[in-house]
Amino acid sequence: MAYKNYILVCAGTACESSKGIALYNELEKELKAQGVEHEAQLVKTGCFGFCEQGPIVKILPDESFYVKVGPQHAKEIVAEHIDKGRQVEALLYEKKQKGLSASGIGFYQKQQRIVLRNCGVINPEFIDEYIARDGYAALEKVLFEMTPDDVIEELNKAGLRGRGGAGFPTGLKWKFTKNVASEQKYIVCNADEGDPGAYMDRSTAEGDPHSILEAMAIAGRTVGANQGYIYIRAEYPLAIKRLNNAIDQAREYGLLGNNILGSDFNFDIELRFGAGAFVCGEETALLASIEGKRGMPIPRPPFPAVKGLWGKPTVINNVETWANIPMIILKGSTWFSSIGTATSKGTKVFALTGKINNSGLIEVPMGTTLREIIYDIGGGIANGKKFKAAQTGGPSGGVITEAFLDVPIDYESLQSIGSMMGSGGMIVMDEDDCMIDVTKFYLEFTVDESCGKCAPCRIGGRTNYNILDKISKGKGTLEDLETLKVVGHAMRKASLCGLGQTAPNPIMSTMKYFENEYLAHINDKKCPAGKCKDLLSYTIVAEKCVGCTACARVCPVGCISGEVKAVHMIDQDQCIKCGQCLTKCKFDAILKG
Amino acid sequence: MAKMTLEELRSLRDTKKKEMTQRDSGGKSAQIIIGMGTCGIAAGAKEAFDAFLDELNSHDVKDTRITQTGCMGLCFSEPTVEVAVPGMPRVIYGNVDGKVARRIVKEHIIGKALVSDHIFDKPAADIIK
Numbered sequence: 001m002a003y004k005n006y007i008l009v010c011a012g013t014a015c016e017s018s019k020g021i022a023l024y025n026e027l028e029k030e031l032k033a034q035g036v037e038h039e040a041q042l043v044k045t046g047c048f049g050f051c052e053q054g055p056i057v058k059i060l061p062d063e064s065f066y067v068k069v070g071p072q073h074a075k076e077i078v079a080e081h082i083d084k085g086r087q088v089e090a091l092l093y094e095k096k097q098k099g100l101s102a103s104g105i106g107f108y109q110k111q112q113r114i115v116l117r118n119c120g121v122i123n124p125e126f127i128d129e130y131i132a133r134d135g136y137a138a139l140e141k142v143l144f145e146m147t148p149d150d151v152i153e154e155l156n157k158a159g160l161r162g163r164g165g166a167g168f169p170t171g172l173k174w175k176f177t178k179n180v181a182s183e184q185k186y187i188v189c190n191a192d193e194g195d196p197g198a199y200m201d202r203s204t205a206e207g208d209p210h211s212i213l214e215a216m217a218i219a220g221r222t223v224g225a226n227q228g229y230i231y232i233r234a235e236y237p238l239a240i241k242r243l244n245n246a247i248d249q250a251r252e253y254g255l256l257g258n259n260i261l262g263s264d265f266n267f268d269i270e271l272r273f274g275a276g277a278f279v280c281g282e283e284t285a286l287l288a289s290i291e292g293k294r295g296m297p298i299p300r301p302p303f304p305a306v307k308g309l310w311g312k313p314t315v316i317n318n319v320e321t322w323a324n325i326p327m328i329i330l331k332g333s334t335w336f337s338s339i340g341t342a343t344s345k346g347t348k349v350f351a352l353t354g355k356i357n358n359s360g361l362i363e364v365p366m367g368t369t370l371r372e373i374i375y376d377i378g379g380g381i382a383n384g385k386k387f388k389a390a391q392t393g394g395p396s397g398g399v400i401t402e403a404f405l406d407v408p409i410d411y412e413s414l415q416s417i418g419s420m421m422g423s424g425g426m427i428v429m430d431e432d433d434c435m436i437d438v439t440k441f442y443l444e445f446t447v448d449e450s451c452g453k454c455a456p457c458r459i460g461g462r463t464n465y466n467i468l469d470k471i472s473k474g475k476g477t478l479e480d481l482e483t484l485k486v487v488g489h490a491m492r493k494a495s496l497c498g499l500g501q502t503a504p505n506p507i508m509s510t511m512k513y514f515e516n517e518y519l520a521h522i523n524d525k526k527c528p529a530g531k532c533k534d535l536l537s538y539t540i541v542a543e544k545c546v547g548c549t550a551c552a553r554v555c556p557v558g559c560i561s562g563e564v565k566a567v568h569m570i571d572q573d574q575c576i577k578c579g580q581c582l583t584k585c586k587f588d589a590i591l592k593g
Numbered sequence: 594m595a596k597m598t599l600e601e602l603r604s605l606r607d608t609k610k611k612e613m614t615q616r617d618s619g620g621k622s623a624q625i626i627i628g629m630g631t632c633g634i635a636a637g638a639k640e641a642f643d644a645f646l647d648e649l650n651s652h653d654v655k656d657t658r659i660t661q662t663g664c665m666g667l668c669f670s671e672p673t674v675e676v677a678v679p680g681m682p683r684v685i686y687g688n689v690d691g692k693v694a695r696r697i698v699k700e701h702i703i704g705k706a707l708v709s710d711h712i713f714d715k716p717a718a719d720i721i722k
């Protein structure tokens with residue numbers, strides 16, 4: 001039956017935690033109460049990528065895009081929009097866009113959704129809705145119209161490369177596994193996603209779980225495997241629920257299990273949970289963890305494609321890589337390879353965060369520039385501040401500076417400027433961010449997450465962290481800069497796995513592009529961004545102070561003294577550098593420096 | 594549902610696809626905009642809406658989306674409906690009841706010919722201002 005309106009309510013993690021569920025229930029109640037439940041279908045969908053403004057409600061067919069909707073708005077939405085057909089202006093994302101549709105919003109204009117094609121469109125808990133959007137049609141094609149070699153050929157021609165970080169050609173990986181003779185092979189989905197700030201994979205698993213299942217089955221058929229595992233963090237409960245639900249439904253429909261769609265192909269999938277260690281995202285550590293061993297990397301080769309889970313040939317791919325595959329099979333390699341740059345095809349999903357107006361989940365064609373991402377999609381730097389750098393590739397990546405805003409982003413270009421694609425975290429920084437501070441944050445993360453198996457990573461990481469800490473306290477020397485480099489090079493060369501090999505990247509990159517900032521900390525004992533507390537002091541300019549006492553009253557440790565109408569003074573030994581006095585002084589009498 | 598055969602999966606997909614086309618906003622070039630102000634609703638805009646939906650579905654028209662708007666300011670000829678089909682002039686129809694709605698779908702949307710006896714010319718911009 002067709003409805004007049006469709007109310008899509010976001011049920012992604014971010015929106016759910018901000019009362020999305022209560023809102024859904026309230027809408028349901030209001031539709032009934034106002035007697036219009038047959039005029040609108042209420043649909044729970046996956047993340048719209050606009051979490052910052054959540055909970056999100058989108059109403060079709062006119063594509064009204066409501067943001068920050070709470071349960072208290074349900075009544076008005078139903079009464080106005082559903083019953084009378086008038087937009088609730090106060091809730092529209094851009095009031096001036098009245099009458100304009102969601103696709104007209106800048107945030108979505110430069111995006112192209114292949115991986116996120118169903119997120120925010122279908123209800124991820126109903127397999128029928130996935131099927132309606134050509135779901136499992138690619139599996140049909142692979143089962144009945146294509147040979148395994150055709151599939152591999154198609155992936156190769158499409159130019160799909162792994163989205164988990166390294167960018168290895170997916171077709172080639174499958175081919176290795178296919179060519180090994182073995183009774184038993186495995187398919188594994190890497191949904192560990194441990195980069196700070198990244199949530200692309202989680203959102204895809206939540207918003208479109210069947211796309212992952214379908215793709216894994218396609219791989220199973222292609223390489224000759226009949227068991228798949230999805231390795232996911234136990235701390236992603238909603239994604240786990242949706243995946244389990246999807247697996248149950250697919251089994252019921254006979255899209256997983258024995259003799260799929262009447263063919264001779266058997267394939268099933270189970271979930272395996274990780275405890276949230278970053279190193280368990282590394283493929284050999286991940287496989288060890290599935291086997292019930294401690295999640296520590298082992299040297300490669302042999303690669304998992306040849307000798308993986310329980311010593312059997314194993315295809316392991318990232319969630320986003322998987323989500324691309326059904327589309328490539330259905331629409332063809334020519335279509336896919338027409339998107340992107342010479343070496344990097346298709347799109348990339350980024351989790352855009354930091355000092356940006358529209359943070360959220362975005363999907364853009366490879367080759368989009370950072371400028372387009374930050375200014376056209378992200379709406380520019382928040383609070384009118386100045387752009388300083390963007391960090392991509394998480395703890396393994398580096399910074400992209402203003403000079404490279406117009407570089408088309410792909411695997412190679414990012415590498416050539418000292419960063420990397422990584423899994424897709426993108427953190428935007430402004431003039432108030434200190435590069436030493438940021439670098440220290442990443443180092444702290446990698447030191448924390450190092451499994452400790454090999455010395456270069458275990459000892460080198462700690463050494464470099466300590467040096468950064470010293471520099472941030474104004475105690476660094478010029479020799480320290482040399483040591484950072486020497487230790488970094490040793491880690492790159494001698495660490496066992498990618499964690500240790502890439503951990504120096506944030507240091508190398510910031511030292512290259514922000515050398516002056518390092519020198520300011522070392523030579524002048526100053527933090528130009530005013531972030532490193534030990535290098536910061538607040539002082540009162542006697543000529544300007546009128547003795548209004550405002551600062552003394554707000555200081556949490558009471559270290560500002562002075563009589564009314566007399567010049568005040570800050571006791572530097574007690575000051576905790578919270579900066580509260582600065583915000584209170586109306587006479588510009590307090591100096592930060 | 595029990596395990597499916599290939600045919601069953603395909604037919605399920607076809608049925609569900611039809612149900613979901615209205616939710617799909619991409620790839621729709623033609624637009625029917627129904628004035629749903631208070632007067633429009635009182636004059637029967639909802640019946641027109643239902644008729645549009647039903648007629649589009651039964652003719653399997655997929656490239657047209659229906660949207661609602663507030664009062665168009667033409668209260669005396671409500672319900673009013675604006676139809677925009679690429680390559681044809683945008684027109685406003687007045688007094689659109691269920692029957693007229695069905696004619697608009699058949700003649701204008703599918704047949705690419707205006708339903709002349711119900712055209713309510715779009716007033717010039719300066720009049721609206």
Ligand SMILES: Cc1cc2nc3c(=O)[nH]c(=O)nc-3n(C[C@H](O)[C@H](O)[C@H](O)COP(=O)(O)O)c2cc1C
Binds near residue numbers: 165281283317319
């Ligand atoms: C320390 C470390 C952490 C990693 N974390 C992840 C992760 O969270 N998710 C992921 O898909 N790949 C991660 N990888 C990459 C995997 O080892 C592997 O390359 C990837 O799963 C292969 O899939 P792809 O070819 O589809 O990218 C990590 C690698 C390293 C060295």
Ligand code: SF4
Binds near residue numbers: 449497499500
């Ligand atoms: S590089 Fe670090 S995380 Fe990787 S094996 Fe060595 S100690 Fe463990």
Ligand code: SF4
Binds near residue numbers: 544
């Ligand atoms: S708030 Fe400013 S003007 Fe007032 S006492 Fe403090 S420093 Fe002086």
Ligand code: FES
Binds near residue numbers: 010014050051056
């Ligand atoms: S979780 Fe709702 S928009 Fe992302």
